[in-house]
Amino acid sequence: MMAKPKGMRDGRSSDLTCSWLTRTYGEQWEAWRNLAEKWLHSRDRGLQARIHAVKWFLETYLVAGGLPSEPAVLFAPSLARPDLMAALGESLKSSIAASTRNNCVVEFLDWVIEQDFCEIDDNGHALSLVANPFCRQSQVYGTAESIWNPLPYAYIQELRSLICPNPRVNGHQN
Numbered sequence: 001m002m003a004k005p006k007g008m009r010d011g012r013s014s015d016l017t018c019s020w021l022t023r024t025y026g027e028q029w030e031a032w033r034n035l036a037e038k039w040l041h042s043r044d045r046g047l048q049a050r051i052h053a054v055k056w057f058l059e060t061y062l063v064a065g066g067l068p069s070e071p072a073v074l075f076a077p078s079l080a081r082p083d084l085m086a087a088l089g090e091s092l093k094s095s096i097a098a099s100t101r102n103n104c105v106v107e108f109l110d111w112v113i114e115q116d117f118c119e120i121d122d123n124g125h126a127l128s129l130v131a132n133p134f135c136r137q138s139q140v141y142g143t144a145e146s147i148w149n150p151l152p153y154a155y156i157q158e159l160r161s162l163i164c165p166n167p168r169v170n171g172h173q174n
Contacts, residue, residue, distance in 0.1 A: 053104030075130035099137040
């Protein structure tokens with residue numbers, strides 16, 4: 001495994017072909033490079049986030065993590081893989097950014113499975129031959145709890161009587 005060159009400006013943050021991968025780490029990564037290029041070219045929105053997610057996945061997760069360069073091996077159930085969210089947590093400070101990047105990686109791998117690891121059954125439906133080893137993460141924006149004390153129920157009832165002095169009971173006026 002080759003070390004990542006420090007301070008190198010090779011255009012990888014805007015490279016839809018991911019040619020930096022094979023140029024920097026060798027031709028054994030061509031299968032992943034080709035898949036990433038096809039996936040990026042098949043997308044038309046959120047491209048910058050997807051480029052960064054694929055770049056991170058290929059370079060930081062696969063190459064730096066010492067994982068195999070053959071895509072089929074990544075999906076082998078017996079392969080010991082580092083936890084994706086834990087690895088993202090080490091790279092990114094924000095849990096929202098980590099969730100977003102995780103979901104882009106999962107979307108990419110779902111596409112890889114659909115392209116290269118599916119068979120069509122007798123009814124014309126695609127059957128996946130492998131499972132995506134990672135799951136989508138829900139994004140939590142802030143907390144659902146308030147730091148403020150709730151209003152007392154008696155106060156709410158008093159306000160309700162001021163706003164609606166003649167409440168309806170079972171749809172009939174009192």
